[in-house]
């Protein structure tokens with residue numbers, strides 16, 4: 001077998017993306033938790049706005065917050081930014097490797113829009129940059145003073161983007177792009193607003209001037225927005241492995257519903273940290289999750305073609321599979337893109353088709369992930385025939 005370095009590069013970058021993502025989101029949770037638990041300081045020094053005691057790892061910690069800045073610059077100051085920058089960079093690298101280099105197979109869905117590779121990449125970048133431009137303008141506008149209204153407008157803009165993207169790109173690529181828009185806004189919040197403002201505060205402290213409190217407030221607002229975006233963005237990243245979330249004509253509504261569950265769960269925790277536990281919010285999140293589940297299942301079922309009640313013969317199944325699958329799923333694929341069977345899945349023998357029936361159902365019937373990019377133009381009827389055969393017990 002020839003050595004192929006691409007999957008190793010993919011693995012290394014994905015691993016990095018996980019590690020930095022965990023570090024970033026972990027510190028976001030931690031600092032918002034910290035802020036929400038601060039108490040009135042016992043001995044108040046100038047500029048001190050709160051303090052907190054905690055115990056962890058065999059010792060006690062005593063933290064004090066200075067709402068804008070202490071009177072003097074401390075000798076050693078820790079910043080939190082590289083985890084955000086590396087999460088974005090590794091995420092963008094993954095997007096480029098999978099969806100830009102493999103645009104024909106993973107990004108473009110010719111049944112939706114017949115794009116060239118460069119057009120598709122252009123649209124992708126426009127959404128990432130445009131998303132940040134829109135969100136940042138919103139925050140800087142008078143609306144930005146009202147956090148709740150800003151959040152609602154941003155949420156509905158993302159739903160609109162989801163609707164547009166699911167009509168432009170393949171379903172999975174569309175979902176990843178919504179996640180990438182949110183992730184880009186989060187990283188840009190750190191890079192373009194939070195860190196520059198903190199640098200200005202540090203500069204005025206060093207110059208012996210009083211820092212502008214507005215700089216701190218703006219940073220705090222963006223950091224809170226980021227906190228609410230964490231759970232939806234995680235969901236968008238894992239949704240790619242769950243075809244039932246994106247394999248129906250209303251997938252943009254499904255992801256909107258699940259994203260809202262994420263925001264509600266985050267809100268529950270932020271409230272709880274302030275001492276306000278809201279069981280109603282827990283119940284509402286669970287109910288919404290179940291409602292989305294029922295809706296997605298129903299929407300997928302209704303979108304399937306009816307092929308009648310007559311039993312589907314195995315011969316028909318074999319014909320469909322050899323026409324649409326075997327150019328890739330065989331030991332020596334004829335498809336130019338693959339040197340070996342993708343995912344190690346072979347579909348060139350009857351017993352293998354039966355063996356993989358449940359995965360085939362998931363990949364071909366309830367979703368249209370396979371055949372990749374549907375280059376062979378598999379019809380909805382052929383999918384339904386495979387579905388009927390599998391539902392009837394996948395008999396040879």
Ligand code: HEC
Nearest residue numbers: 324325328329335342343345356359360363364370371372
């Ligand atoms: C253009 C090449 C290509 C064609 C055509 C193709 N596949 Fe695939 N298939 C892939 C690739 C790439 C993967 C992903 C492997 C991975 O994720 O590691 C895959 C994965 C799969 C998987 C495993 C999915 C999982 O994540 O468990 C199944 C099942 C599958 N294909 C079935 C089919 C069926 C059935 C057809 C025909 C209707 C088909 N494929 C057509 C390239 C193709």
